[in-house]
Amino acid sequence: MIKVLLADDNETVRAAIKNLLSSEPQIQLVGEATTFDETLRMASDVKPDIVLLDLHMRGEENLDASLVKSRLHACAQHVLIISIWNDDKAKALADEYGATALLDKIHLGKQLVPAILNCSCSSGPDEVPIMVPTYHIFSGLVDRDAT
Numbered sequence: 001m002i003k004v005l006l007a008d009d010n011e012t013v014r015a016a017i018k019n020l021l022s023s024e025p026q027i028q029l030v031g032e033a034t035t036f037d038e039t040l041r042m043a044s045d046v047k048p049d050i051v052l053l054d055l056h057m058r059g060e061e062n063l064d065a066s067l068v069k070s071r072l073h074a075c076a077q078h079v080l081i082i083s084i085w086n087d088d089k090a091k092a093l094a095d096e097y098g099a100t101a102l103l104d105k106i107h108l109g110k111q112l113v114p115a116i117l118n119c120s121c122s123s124g125p126d127e128v129p130i131m132v133p134t135y136h137i138f139s140g141l142v143d144r145d146a147t
Contacts, residue, residue: 002120003030005048007039008082009057013105017052020112027116035111043075049062051076052112053097056084056088065096073098079120082108 004027006107008014014032021027030046033039036057043051072079081094084105094102098118103111 002050002116003028003046003048004028004050004116005033005043005046006052007033008054009034017108017112020109024113031035040071041053043072048076050078050080050116052080052082055081055094065093069098080115
């Protein structure tokens with residue numbers, strides 16, 4: 001069972017993601033958070049395999065990237081970032097956060113479950129097998145080392 005903590009401030013997005021994950025027997029949603037502080041508390045408590053983190057939660061615009069990376073990776077093996085933005089700034093920030101993948105919210109229906117299952121193939125963000133794409137770009141899957 002892959003334990004996922006969902007962190008997004010948008011109730012509609014959370015509901016859609018919960019709906020997607022509910023049909024996957026290998027994935028268990030272990031909590032929902034609407035702020036970064038709440039995400040950290042919950043991650044520490046439930047020890048998820050994956051934190052699914054909205055890149056731009058309201059009120060969280062000036063987070064220290066090193067804090068995000070160290071605190072989340074202390075609790076979870078993988079951080080999957082979701083964002084409505086697909087620009088270079090979003091990609092760079094996701095990378096600074098130590099994200100295993102950056103997923104486009106518009107295409108979560110196609111990208112989310114495969115990304116979560118890909119994470120289950122490895123034990124950490126730097127140990128993803130070469131054959132498993134690790135950086136999700138909005139036009140498709142691209143190996144992180146190639147970007």
